[in-house]
Amino acid sequence: xxxxxxxxxxxxxxxxxxxxxxxxETADHFKEVINRSIKKVPSLRDITIANIFFENSTRxxxxxxxxxxxxxxxxINFSAGQSSVKKGETLIDTVNNILSxxxxxxxxxxxxxxxxxxxxxxxxxxxxxxxxxAHEHPTQALLDSYSIREKxxxxxxxxxxxxxxxxxxxVALSNIFALKLQGAEVKVCGxxxxxxxxxxxxxxxxxxxxxxxxxxxxxxxxxxxQNERMEISYFPTTREYTQQYxxxxxxxxxxxxxxxxxxxxxINRGVEITSDVADSKQSIILNQVENxxxxxxxxxxxxxxxxx
Numbered sequence: 001x002x003x004x005x006x007x008x009x010x011x012x013x014x015x016x017x018x019x020x021x022x023x024x025e026t027a028d029h030f031k032e033v034i035n036r037s038i039k040k041v042p043s044l045r046d047i048t049i050a051n052i053f054f055e056n057s058t059r060x061x062x063x064x065x066x067x068x069x070x071x072x073x074x075x076i077n078f079s080a081g082q083s084s085v086k087k088g089e090t091l092i093d094t095v096n097n098i099l100s101x102x103x104x105x106x107x108x109x110x111x112x113x114x115x116x117x118x119x120x121x122x123x124x125x126x127x128x129x130x131x132x133x134a135h136e137h138p139t140q141a142l143l144d145s146y147s148i149r150e151k152x153x154x155x156x157x158x159x160x161x162x163x164x165x166x167x168x169x170x171v172a173l174s175n176i177f178a179l180k181l182q183g184a185e186v187k188v189c190g191x192x193x194x195x196x197x198x199x200x201x202x203x204x205x206x207x208x209x210x211x212x213x214x215x216x217x218x219x220x221x222x223x224x225x226q227n228e229r230m231e232i233s234y235f236p237t238t239r240e241y242t243q244q245y246x247x248x249x250x251x252x253x254x255x256x257x258x259x260x261x262x263x264x265x266x267i268n269r270g271v272e273i274t275s276d277v278a279d280s281k282q283s284i285i286l287n288q289v290e291n292x293x294x295x296x297x298x299x300x301x302x303x304x305x306x307x308x
Contacts, residue, residue, distance in 0.1 A: 004302050008127040010116045011136035012177035020182060024146055026298035027291070034070060034293060044073040047304050049105045050098045053130070054080040054091075057109055059265055059289070060130050060140070064107050067296035073304075076103070091115065095123050104307050105300065108132075126303045134168045140264055141174035143295040145182060147288045148219055151260055156183035161213045163189045163245060164223035164272055167196050171264045172223060176202050189213040190245060191235050210245050214255055221262040222247055222272045238271055248274040252282065260284055 004019050033041055049068050053061055061077075068075045078098060095106065105126040108116055113135035120127045131137040149155050160179055166172045166188045179186050186204040188195060195206055207213040214220055225241065235241045247261065261273070261283045269275050278285055 001305070003306060007303070007306055008116070008120045008129075009138050009299055009303060010120060010127060010129050012138045012141050012174045012181070013136070015138075015181070017181055020142070020145070020178065023142055023295065023298045023302065024149065026302060027146055027294040030070075030297040030301070031291070031294040034290075034297075040070055040072055042072045043301055044068070044071040044304050047071075047104045047307070048074040048076070048102060049107060049300065050076045050078060050101075050103045051130075052078045052080065052095065052098065052106055052108045054108070054110045054115075055131070057130070059292075060109065060137075063289070063292045064128075064130060064139075064296050064300075067293050067300055068107075070293065070297055071301060071304075073105075073300070076101070091119065092122055095119060099123055099125055105303065107300075126307055128299060128303065131170055133170065134173075135170050136174045136177075137170040137264075138174050138178075139292070139296055139299060140171050141178040142299070143288055143292040144171075144175055144221065144262060144264065145178045146295055147262065147284050147291050148184075148260070150287065150291065151284050152218065155179065157185075158219060159185045159187070159217045160219045160221060161187045161189050161207070161217040162221045162223060163210065163213065163247070165194045165225050166190055166199065166223070167194045169223050171221075175221065176204055180204075187213055187216065191241070193235060210247070211251065214247075214251065214259060215257075217259055219260045219262060220247065221264070223264065224266065224268055224272060242271050246270075246272055246274070247277050249276040249280065252277055252280070258282060262288060265289070 002022050006014055051064055103125055107128045107130050109130040110132050113133040115132045116127050116129035129138055145155050162172050176186055180203050187207050188204055189207045263285050267278055
């Protein structure tokens with residue numbers, strides 16, 4: 001049986017193209033499973049998974065939990081916001097306490113970039129990075145690419161523009177790595193203040209004009225403005241941002257071709273995207289949510305098969 005080249009999923013930059021293909025093939029299989037009347041498989045009956053979220057998350061946490069339960073794993077949820085972390089316990093203390101309960105895999109979201117890498121060196125469990133600061137969010141990028149492949153047949157050769165708050169977005173970085181690895185062309189679009197200086201070294205081009213970017217692309221991935229990560233103001237007002245970088249139905253209908261619209265969620269309706277775009281036939285936002293469970297099932301299943 002083919003297997004992943006990695007023991008942990010810490011970031012897309014540690015994967016190769018064969019890994020992504022294997023994850024997608026496995027997700028295809030699990031997508032059939034979750035569309036059956038009996039949606040569970042007994043694959044991971046003897047595996048225990050801890051979901052440790054040091055940052056608030058609703059959708060990602062629910063998606064992982066559902067994926068784990070569909071695979072029949074035993075699941076423990078640990079929300080650090082309400083825990084002894086607030087009393088000064090360190091990351092290693094927290095995880096060692098959880099591992100002493102004989103956990104095989106840890107799904108972790110943490111506000112500090114590199115937290116998953118740090119953890120993987122100190123604990124004897126498989127680590128899945130569910131988002132580390134503004135660094136990476138690998139399962140989101142995988143489900144985004146998988147959704148593009150499902151809609152357009154392939155990722156290679158497709159033109160994808162990522163619009164919005166690139167600077168604070170772990171989704172943008174993971175998507176750039178994943179799309180480039182699969183042979184897509186990538187542009188980023190947003191205000192100068194929200195585009196990192198180094199971005200072109202990743203093999204992407206910058207376009208500050210939304211309409212030009214949309215006329216160029218096959219797929220537009222509209223990112224949320226991450227107000228919670230902004231210590232200073234990066235643009236004058238939300239209204240001004242929306243006027244320049246928000247996608248509405250009028251702009252969408254005026255393009256030379258029909259493009260695919262994506263959003264990693266949660267959506268600020270009326271800011272980066274209007275409701276009539278989010279709910280239009282060109283939007284694959286709900287497909288992304290459904291595919292998220294299949295992709296996370298695939299990742300967990302493949303990593304679990306490497307646990308000795």
